[in-house]
Amino acid sequence: MTRQELYETLDDILELPIGTIQGDERLADIKTWDSLAVVSFIATANGLFGVILSPPRVRECTSVPDLVALVEDHLSGGAA
Amino acid sequence: MTAARIHDVRIVGLATAVPDRTRSANDEVERFGAEEMQRVVRNIGVTVRTVAEHLCTSDLCVAAGEKLLAELGWPKDSIDVLVVVTQTPDYPSPATACLLQHRMGLGRGVAAFDVNLGCSGYTYGLQIVASMLSGGHLRRGLLMAGDTVSRAASPADRAVVPLFGDAGSVTALEFSAGAGRMTVDVGTDGAGGVHLHTLAGGAKHPTKAADLVDVLRRDGVTRSNQHTYMNGAEVLAFALQNVPGMVKRVLESAGWSEADVDHYVFHQASLFMLKNVARSSRLPPSKVVVALEGYGNTSSASIPVALNDQLVALRRERKRLILGGFGIGWSWCAIALELGPIVMPDVVRVPDEARPGEFESLEAHRHDPA
Numbered sequence: 001m002t003r004q005e006l007y008e009t010l011d012d013i014l015e016l017p018i019g020t021i022q023g024d025e026r027l028a029d030i031k032t033w034d035s036l037a038v039v040s041f042i043a044t045a046n047g048l049f050g051v052i053l054s055p056p057r058v059r060e061c062t063s064v065p066d067l068v069a070l071v072e073d074h075l076s077g078g079a080a
Numbered sequence: 081m082t083a084a085r086i087h088d089v090r091i092v093g094l095a096t097a098v099p100d101r102t103r104s105a106n107d108e109v110e111r112f113g114a115e116e117m118q119r120v121v122r123n124i125g126v127t128v129r130t131v132a133e134h135l136c137t138s139d140l141c142v143a144a145g146e147k148l149l150a151e152l153g154w155p156k157d158s159i160d161v162l163v164v165v166t167q168t169p170d171y172p173s174p175a176t177a178c179l180l181q182h183r184m185g186l187g188r189g190v191a192a193f194d195v196n197l198g199c200s201g202y203t204y205g206l207q208i209v210a211s212m213l214s215g216g217h218l219r220r221g222l223l224m225a226g227d228t229v230s231r232a233a234s235p236a237d238r239a240v241v242p243l244f245g246d247a248g249s250v251t252a253l254e255f256s257a258g259a260g261r262m263t264v265d266v267g268t269d270g271a272g273g274v275h276l277h278t279l280a281g282g283a284k285h286p287t288k289a290a291d292l293v294d295v296l297r298r299d300g301v302t303r304s305n306q307h308t309y310m311n312g313a314e315v316l317a318f319a320l321q322n323v324p325g326m327v328k329r330v331l332e333s334a335g336w337s338e339a340d341v342d343h344y345v346f347h348q349a350s351l352f353m354l355k356n357v358a359r360s361s362r363l364p365p366s367k368v369v370v371a372l373e374g375y376g377n378t379s380s381a382s383i384p385v386a387l388n389d390q391l392v393a394l395r396r397e398r399k400r401l402i403l404g405g406f407g408i409g410w411s412w413c414a415i416a417l418e419l420g421p422i423v424m425p426d427v428v429r430v431p432d433e434a435r436p437g438e439f440e441s442l443e444a445h446r447h448d449p450a
Contacts, residue, residue, distance in 0.1 A: 015119065035239060036123055039316045043356045052320050055313035 001048065006068060009048070013040045025064045045071055081267045081325070083333045089210040090259040093252040093423035095148035096381060096388045097140040098130035098245075101432040102374075103230075105242060112238050120242050125351025129245035129376030131230040134434040137166045138176050138183070140248025140381075141224040143430045145184055148250050151423050154220065157187035161212050161221030164194045165201035165380045167408070168228045170437065172281070179438060180224065191218070199347045199407025201225055201380035203415050206251065206403070207264050213255045223251040227379035232278060234294065234303035239312050243350055245376025249384035252423075263334040263416040265326050272410030275314035280305035318410050319353060324361040326414045330402060334416035338363065341416075342399040343391060345369045347406055348382035380405075388427055394420040 001009075007021040014021070014032045027033040042053050051074040061067050105117045105127045112120070121127055132140070141164065149156065162184075164177040171179075177192035186192075191212070197204050202225045209221040226248030233240040280291035291305035303309065323346075331338065344367050346357055351372055358368040371386035378385055383403055387394065398420040406412040439445065 032119075035312060036119060038313050039352070040123075042313055042316055043320075043352070046320050046356070047359055052317055055311070055317055058313065 003068070006071075007064070009044060010041075010064065010067070013037055013044055021064060023064055023068075027062055027064070027067075041067065045074075049075055051075065081265060081329060083329065084207070084211075084264040084266070085333070086207065086210045086214050086262040086264065088216065088255060088257050088259055089213045089253055089262070090256045091206075091251060091253050091417075091419055091422055093148050093152050094249065094384055094387060095144040095151075095425050095428065096247055096249040096385050097143040097147070097428035097430050098247045098375065098385075099132040099135050099140070099432040100429040101131055101133060102128050103131050104128045108242050111236070112242075116238070117242065120238065123350065123352045124243050125370065125372045126243060126245070126376045128374050129230070129243075130247060130374070130378070132228045132246040132432055133231075134432050135228065135246070135430060136170055136435070137168045137226040137228050137248055138170050138180055139435055140228075140246070140430060141226050141250055142180065142183060143428050144248050145222065145224065145250040147425050147428050148252055148423065151425055152252055154252065156185045159186045159190055159220050159222055160218035161209055162186060162190050162192040163205050163209050163221070163223050164192075165197055165205040165223065165225040166194065166227055167196060167198045167201075167379065168232065169194060171439065177224075197409070197411055198227060198229075198379045199349065199382075200405035200409065200411040200413045202249070202347075202383040203264075203403050203405040203413035204266070204411070205380075206253075206262070206415055207266065207413060209253050210262055213253055216255050216257070218255070220252070220254045223253065225249050225251070225380040225384060227381060229308065229379045230376070232306070232308045234301065234307040236294070236302040237307065239301070240308055240310055243377050244308075245378045247375060247378035247381035247385050249381045249388075251384060260418045263330055264413065265330040265333060266413040267322070267326070267411075269318075269322075269410040272314065272318050275311040275318070276309070276408045278306065278308055315349070315407065316353065316356065319349070319357055319406060320360050322410070322412055323357045323404065323406055326404060326406070326412050327361045327363070327402060330414040330416045336400070336416060340400055341367060341402055343367055343369050344402045344404065345383055345386050345391070346404040348372050348375070348377055348386055349407060350377060385427070388424055392424070394422050395424050396421050
């Protein structure tokens with residue numbers, strides 16, 4: 001999956017028009033980044049990559065780059 | 081993960097009862113907003129749910145029990161076992177099962193006790209009653225599983241209010257030499273207890289006046305210490321980690337392949353959860369029963385409600401089923417079994433009226449106004 005496709009997946013999770021997420025957004029600025037979006041993000045990551053993200057680690061993320069880094073960290077085997 | 085096989089017991093009937101009172105997603109719009117409720121409904125798959133303002137779990141189970149015993153034609157003194165699975169008992173003590181032995185007019189020889197489980201409670205209860213009957217010394221048993229969890233939800237908690245509904249159920253089992261087997265996979269991980277719990281009301285945290293007060297918490301939700309706390313992300317992570325393995329193991333223990341199963345009937349946690357459980361377990365979505373609309377997540381009653389609402393063919397046909405409970409505890413239990421034909425009346429709708437409790441009128445609890 002390309003970075004752009006991942007951003008479009010985030011658009012879908014956050015119920016935003018495709019193309020909204022550009023990759024440098026702060027999550028606090030996105031109204032729909034809430035508990036529903038957190039569980040959707042965990043489920044989507046599981047479906048796409050087979051990983052089970054730690055809920056506290058997802059909640060610690062403050063930006064889209066943080067979310068991307070968390071997924072990539074799991075895929076590289078670096079996350080607990 | 082413990083696997084077990086239980087022989088010589090069959091399920092002969094099942095009934096469920098719900099309050100006649102319902103709440104819809106529209107009823108929550110004023111508090112949570114229309115746009116937000118649309119998001120929530122798309123996620124959980126519930127627009128209408130059954131709620132009890134007055135009825136207790138026991139009232140719903142009795143309504144279901146009276147209906148089922150009448151249709152089965154079972155004399156009340158023929159019951160040897162009564163297990164009540166609930167997290168919303170009538171009183172902290174004694175066990176609701178003891179009160180229901182008396183209220184139902186069952187014989188004094190009945191073994192009656194409560195089991196404190198929720199999401200996994202129905203399958204746990206089936207395993208317990210079936211195990212007690214399988215030796216043949218006890219012949220007939222009733223499993224009553226139900227909860228009134230909507231009453232434990234903070235009205236301000238968007239994660240639980242639109243989701244939780246109330247229901248009671250009764251399942252009748254009897255010893256039957258040569259009857260098909262139940263294959264069970266069961267497990268527990270108490271490390272997850274913290275993610276779905278009620279703080280006040282037990283010995284660790286007896287209820288004080290302050291526990292009744294709604295307070296804005298650091299997670300942004302206003303709730304009292306008597307309300308249910310649920311961390312939905314942790315529930316999902318638990319389900320993704322444990323349910324696929326549970327399903328795989330119970331299939332293997334039963335000697336079944338996925339294609340041998342007619343239906344998977346899981347605890348009706350939410351539509352989102354069921355979709356993800358099916359996906360992560362690699363199950364055909366068409367085989368995964370969904371019965372959330374009209375009821376909500378009814379905790380320990382959700383599997384029998386799903387059977388009663390969606391699998392009416394069980395009245396005349398035999399089906400291969402995987403029943404799977406998972407959740408609060410963390411606790412899980414799956415059962416592979418062949419079920420049907422069974423006696424299964426339509427869902428009973430019970431007027432949501434207050435029924436006096438057994439103990440309130442006791443002289444010891446009465447006092448003169450100060």
